[in-house]
Amino acid sequence: MPGDQAVVHLTNAVVMSQGFPLLSGADLEVERGCLVVVTGANGAGKTSLLRLLGGLDTLTSGAGSVAGVDLIDGDLRLLRRRVGWLGHEGSFYGDLSVRENLVFAAKALERPLDDVEDALTRVGLAHRADTTTKQLSAGQRRRLGLAWLLVRRPELWLLDEPYASLDDAGREYFDHLLGDVLAAGATVVVSAHDPLRSGDLSPRTVHMAGGRVVAS
Amino acid sequence: MTRVAWLVAAKDLRIEARSRVLLWQVLPFGVIALLLSGLALGPTQAGRSSAGPGLFYLVTLFVTLLMINRSQALENAAGTKASVATLGLDPAGVFLGKALALTIELWVTGVVLLAGSVLLLHTALIGTVHALPSILVTLATLAAAGTLYGALTQGGDGPATLLPVLTLPAFAPLLIAGERSFSAALHGGALWEWWVIVVVALVAYTAVGILLYGVLEES
Amino acid sequence: MIKISQRLLGPVTLLLLVLTFWLGLWVTPPDAVQGDLVRLLYIHPPIAWVALYVSFGTATIASCLYLWQRTRSDNLDRIASCSMEISVVFIVLTLITGSIWGRPTWGVWWAWDARLTSTAILGVFALAYLALRRANDDPALRARRSAVFAILTAINVPIIHFSVVWWKTLHQGASVLTSTGQLNVHGSMLATMLVGFVGFTLLFFWLLRERYRLEVKRDLRVAHTVDEALALRRREGV
Numbered sequence: 001m002p003g004d005q006a007v008v009h010l011t012n013a014v015v016m017s018q019g020f021p022l023l024s025g026a027d028l029e030v031e032r033g034c035l036v037v038v039t040g041a042n043g044a045g046k047t048s049l050l051r052l053l054g055g056l057d058t059l060t061s062g063a064g065s066v067a068g069v070d071l072i073d074g075d076l077r078l079l080r081r082r083v084g085w086l087g088h089e090g091s092f093y094g095d096l097s098v099r100e101n102l103v104f105a106a107k108a109l110e111r112p113l114d115d116v117e118d119a120l121t122r123v124g125l126a127h128r129a130d131t132t133t134k135q136l137s138a139g140q141r142r143r144l145g146l147a148w149l150l151v152r153r154p155e156l157w158l159l160d161e162p163y164a165s166l167d168d169a170g171r172e173y174f175d176h177l178l179g180d181v182l183a184a185g186a187t188v189v190v191s192a193h194d195p196l197r198s199g200d201l202s203p204r205t206v207h208m209a210g211g212r213v214v215a216s
Numbered sequence: 217m218t219r220v221a222w223l224v225a226a227k228d229l230r231i232e233a234r235s236r237v238l239l240w241q242v243l244p245f246g247v248i249a250l251l252l253s254g255l256a257l258g259p260t261q262a263g264r265s266s267a268g269p270g271l272f273y274l275v276t277l278f279v280t281l282l283m284i285n286r287s288q289a290l291e292n293a294a295g296t297k298a299s300v301a302t303l304g305l306d307p308a309g310v311f312l313g314k315a316l317a318l319t320i321e322l323w324v325t326g327v328v329l330l331a332g333s334v335l336l337l338h339t340a341l342i343g344t345v346h347a348l349p350s351i352l353v354t355l356a357t358l359a360a361a362g363t364l365y366g367a368l369t370q371g372g373d374g375p376a377t378l379l380p381v382l383t384l385p386a387f388a389p390l391l392i393a394g395e396r397s398f399s400a401a402l403h404g405g406a407l408w409e410w411w412v413i414v415v416v417a418l419v420a421y422t423a424v425g426i427l428l429y430g431v432l433e434e435s
Numbered sequence: 436m437i438k439i440s441q442r443l444l445g446p447v448t449l450l451l452l453v454l455t456f457w458l459g460l461w462v463t464p465p466d467a468v469q470g471d472l473v474r475l476l477y478i479h480p481p482i483a484w485v486a487l488y489v490s491f492g493t494a495t496i497a498s499c500l501y502l503w504q505r506t507r508s509d510n511l512d513r514i515a516s517c518s519m520e521i522s523v524v525f526i527v528l529t530l531i532t533g534s535i536w537g538r539p540t541w542g543v544w545w546a547w548d549a550r551l552t553s554t555a556i557l558g559v560f561a562l563a564y565l566a567l568r569r570a571n572d573d574p575a576l577r578a579r580r581s582a583v584f585a586i587l588t589a590i591n592v593p594i595i596h597f598s599v600v601w602w603k604t605l606h607q608g609a610s611v612l613t614s615t616g617q618l619n620v621h622g623s624m625l626a627t628m629l630v631g632f633v634g635f636t637l638l639f640f641w642l643l644r645e646r647y648r649l650e651v652k653r654d655l656r657v658a659h660t661v662d663e664a665l666a667l668r669r670r671e672g673v
Contacts, residue, residue, distance in 0.1 A: 016661065018572040024668040043671075056298050058575070077430075081304030091299035093290065095231045107223050108303040132234070148299065210671030364587065368580050374570060381566050382584065385559040386591055389598035396602065409601045413594060420590045428583050431502060 007032045007156055007187045008053055012062040013071075015052055022048035024211035025062065030189060035182055038191045040208035046191035047088075049208065050158045053189060055079035067156050081109070084154035086145045088161055094134035098125055098144055101133060106151050119150035122177075138165035146177065157181060157188040217426075220309025221316060228317035231290060238321055242282055243328055249275040250332045268339035269347075269398035272329055273391050276355070279325055280387070281380055284362040287318050288370050307430035311363060315425065318359035326355050340402055347401035354394040354414050360421040361386055367432040389413060441644070448641045451634030455481075458627040466624075472539060477627050479532040481635035483550075486525035487557060489639050491592065494518035494564075498585035501578060509654070512578035515585055517646040519564045521639060526558035553599040560588045 008030035015023040023045050030036050038046050051057040053066050055076040064071040069079040085091070092101040102116040120126045123143040128136065133144060142165050149157060163171055178188060190203070207215040232238055253271040261267060291297055330351070333339045365383045369375040390413075397410035459477035466473035497515035500506040533551055534544045545551070567584055571577040 014665065016573075016664075019657070019660065019664060021661075021665045021668040024665050051298070054298070054302060056301060077304045077307075080302045083302055085298055085302045087295045087298055091295045093227070093231055093296060094293065095234045096227070100230065104223070104227055105303060108220070108305055145299075152302075154302075211668045364583075368567060368584055369570070371571075371576070378566060378570050381559075381563045385556050385563060386587065388556050389591070389594045392598045392602050409597075413598045413601075417594050420594070421587075424583075424587060424590065428502070428586070431579055431583055 005032050006030065007034075008064075008066050008189070010052075010062070010064040010071075013052060013059055013064050014061040015048055015057050016060040017057075021211050022057070023052065026052075026208075026212050028206065028213055030187060032187055033182065033185055035178065035188045035190070035203040037203045037205045038189065038208055039193065039205060040191075041193070044208040045211040046208055047160050048211070050085075050160050050189060050191055053156070054083045054085050054158045056085070082154055083156045083158055084149040084152050086142075086149060086157075086159045086162055088164060091145050091148060092133045092141075095132055097130050097132050098136070098147075099129040101144065102147055102151050105148055109152055111151055111153070115151050115153075119147040122150060123147045124173075139167065139170055142166055143170070146174070153186075155186055157186055159188065159190045161191055161193070163192060217306050217309040217312065220306045221312035224305070224310050224313025225316040225320075226313075228287065228290065228314060229320060232317070232321060237286060238283075238324065242279055242286075242325060245282065246275055246279045246325055246329050247332055249278060250329060250336055254336050266399075266403075268333050268337035269395045269402065270391075271337060272333045272339070272398065273354075273394045275329060276322075276326060276358070276394075277384070277387050277391060279329070280322060280358050280362055281383065283318055283321055283325070284366040284383070285376055285379060287314055287363065288366040288375070292370050301433075307433045308426040310433070311367075311425040311429035312422075315356075315360045315363040315422070318363055319356045322355040322359055323352060326351055339398075343402035344398075347398045350397040350401065350407070350411065350414065351394065353411075353418065354390055354397070357390055357414050357418040357421065358387065360418060360425060361390070364421060364425050364429070364432075367429065390417060393417075444637065444641050444644065448634060448637040451630055451637060455627060455631040455634050458623065458630065463623045463627050469540075472536060473624070475532055475536045477624075477631045478635070479529065479536060480628065481631040482525055482532060483529045483554065484632060485635050485639045486522055486529045487554065487592075489636055490518045490522035490525060491557070491561075491589065493639075493643070494522065494585050495589040498582035501582045502586070509574070509578070512574075512581065513647055513650045513654075514643070516564075516568060516581060517643050517650060519561050519585070520646060521642050523558065523561045523565065525639070526554060526561060529554055530558065547603055549596075549600040549603055552602075553595045556595050556599070557588075557592065560591065564588065 006029050008028055010026055010028040013023050013026040013028075014021060026045065026049055028049070038049060040046050048057065052059065052064070052071070055066070055069070055071075058076070059071045065074070066079055067082040069075060069082070071079075093104070096104070098120065099116060102119060103113060105111075106113055106116050117126070120129055123146050125140065125143055125147060128140065133141060136144065142162070146162075162174060166174060178190075182188060204216070206213050250271065253267075253275060257267055257271075291300065330339075330344055330348075334341050334344055362383060365386065366379060368382060369378045393410040393413040396405075397407055397414075399405065400407045400410070455477055459474050463474070463477075465471045494515045497511045497518065501508070501511040501515065530551065533554070537546060537548075537551070538544050541548075564581060564584055568577055568581050571580060
């Protein structure tokens with residue numbers, strides 16, 4: 001159930017890359033157990049925001065903390081272990097099989113290996129477990145990304161345009177999965193061009209433009 | 217650290233066994249390079265075993281550059297880097313794992329190139345076998361150094377062209393030590409100075425890698 | 436006190452260098468064996484000293500301090516990069532003066548001598564450092580990677596030195612002090628050499644200061660650009 005403790009707290013967050021401000025002063029609060037959808041046009045800064053929250057980019061100025069880790073002085077490696085990332089691109093080693101990728105993730109985080117088979121079944125990839133990931137379709141790679149997150153069980157899920165490459169059945173399955181994840185107490189931040197279609201999830205929507213949150 | 221090292225090494229070696237880039241691309245390149253070096257020496261010089269050690273190591277250096285790029289490229293495919301970063305692996309373990317995997321790949325390559333050296337450049341078989349310990353340690357040192365320098369080049373402009381600029385000066389003393397110890401094994405001569413160079417370099421690169429690989433990964 | 440010494444640095448450096456050249460070219464006698472060729476020894480060892488010890492040493496210390504979180508600062512990164520730039524210049528001068536000395540002595544412009552060879556390799560290291568900096572636009576990324584590379588270079592200095600020395604050496608032995616600590620050079624020659632060492636060392640610090648100032652100005656200009664970029668980006672959201 002949503003708590004009153006902020007998992008994400010950003011104040012005037014600026015992230016620069018090669019002289020360009022990816023984020024130009026973003027403010028954001030996300031409470032534990034919430035679903036937040038970040039919308040905006042291409043280039044608005046949605047992916048950059050998620051990368052900052054995941055500890056994948058560093059704060060140039062401003063202040064922030066995510067999952068209890070300060071973004072300036074904190075241990076970003078610790079932060080990264082607490083978050084789960086699903087990007088647009090494939091997330092895995094192309095020459096390893098579906099199962100081998102998940103086993104690698106499980107062993108890295110010292111999770112039980114039984115979780116791998118459960119995750120494969122939940123995302124509907126059990127029959128492709130021994131296929132190398134470069135042979136998967138885009139939609140199947142997206143499902144593998146979800147399986148990776150199910151194995152990891154992070155406290156903060158960061159999903160960058162997760163509906164891309166999914167068909168209607170895939171999107172419905174994904175919404176159902178989001179519901180389960182939220183019910184289990186995780187916090188989810190999703191980036192999308194448009195607000196979520198599903199009415200069951202009651203997300204909070206924030207809109208970005210020009211590297212900042214302009215509406216919430 | 218050790219657990220992560222074994223995990224990463226096993227992953228890299230599994231990918232190599234699956235993709236067979238070493239078998240179908242790197243080894244043929246090494247053999248061609250040995251052939252070309254013989255051709256460059258000319259018909260009267262090509263079969264002289266005195267040139268063997270130097271040419272073996274020169275070709276090995278170029279092969280090592282290819283393998284370093286390959287090792288780093290595994291981690292830098294679009295999306296892989298971000299997802300693996302969220303696993304929060306101990307950077308010292310990642311360094312040791314990648315260096316270990318690269319060492320084993322270089323040992324395999326080294327054995328093939330040594331066979332080529334015996335066959336094409338007429339280095340004596342017995343002497344070549346005696347040189348094996350120093351060769352294996354030198355290759356391990358190249359792997360440790362290469363893993364570090366390889367990490368320095370990723371994400372910037374032109375990693376493939378920047379890598380030789382950064383690594384070849386560092387490989388120069390290893391080339392000298394390797395060639396001298398191989399020659400000493402073939403023709404006699406003192407070995408201990410060359411062992412000192414290689415072992416000191418191996419310890420130094422391993423220590424720096426364990427201490428500072430995390431800084432490079434943060435980069 | 437610091438401001439006075441900063442103001443005096445340039446004039447004192449110039450004075451010492453002029454003194455070195457005057458003493459070296461006109462006052463000191465030719466050597467009994469090398470003749471007038473000895474006059475190169477008033478500048479070649481000092482230039483090599485600056486190239487391989489002073490500038491490399493400064494870059495390494497600044498890099499170590501940069502990597503240590505307590506002392507990390509952009510100033511240290513600037514000092515390290517400026518030192519390496521100066522090192523490249525001095526290494527080239529070392530090789531040129533060494534070759535000029537070597538041609539009549541060894542009969543060739545380049546011999547695979549231990550010191551020349553190791554100097555050339557370290558010169559490539561310094562160039563590689565600059566290449567690495569140019570390959571990365573992000574200031575923090577560039578600074579961290581350069582610092583690690585500088586430390587790796589420092590580790591390689593003794594490794595390269597011993598590997599090349601054991602490989603081969605034609606270089607003349609210690610010019611000033613023998614291995615037993617006895618002075619090899621006497622009188623006006625020694626004085627001239629010492630003036631040269633001090634003069635070229637001060638020249639390094641003067642060049643470092645001027646180059647550092649240029650770097651600060653450049654970074655200020657970049658900071659203005661960043662402010663403008665932020666303002667422009669924010670207008671996208673309006």
